[in-house]
Amino acid sequence: MSLPSSPRPRSVGPLKEISWRSVSLRTTRENGLTTTGERFFLCAHGETPDEVAALWARLAVGGTVVEALGPAPWTPAFGMLTDRFGITWILDATPER
Template sequence: MTITTTTHLNFRGDARQALEFYQSVFGGVLTAVAYADFGMPKELPDADKVVFGQVTADNGFRIMAYDVPSQATPAPAPTGATRENGVTLTGERFFVAVAGETADEVSPLWDKLADGAEIIEKFGPSPFSPGFGMLTDRFGVTWILQVN
């Protein structure tokens, strides 16, 4: 038996743009289905929002996303990133972690994700990895990129 996990991101109206951005970074196939495609009347406010979205790439990258319905209660905003005893703390409940075999493989992904992002820890050699970095992208998602 094989078990896999896929990160599923919840957005407030910009899931399609985020998925398009992630596809531009990682490649692969983008699937985005709107609430209207599942029968929601097109005149309702969320009809054009994403109810099911994913990017799946041949290199093993896969991420899912949707737009939380507008009547749902928003989650509290994350706190800012801090460093304590050399450890980066962000207050986030999760990160999306992407690992590759070499810095040459991971660096281009970092460069693309960093466009419009807040850099928490710049990508580069670390005591535990030949390449490690952390950022919060333009959609508010915190990513860790590292070399195994």
């Protein structure tokens, strides 16, 4: 499978030109709501908070934290980050029963 080349800029009214490179895909999280222009995230679920924390530590190197890893109402560990390659990850641990 090959990926298509980037689209040619096109006229879009007063903006004159737009191309895929001009679109920001930054992900933010405020008050429990995620805002993004991305088409997908990768999710990783661990059995324990320690397992999730170990993966978090590796993915966070050179990345950007969207929401710090910590407890959430539905899980003992939850966090979101964008890794150094621009992929956004959602990490969480299996809730205790």
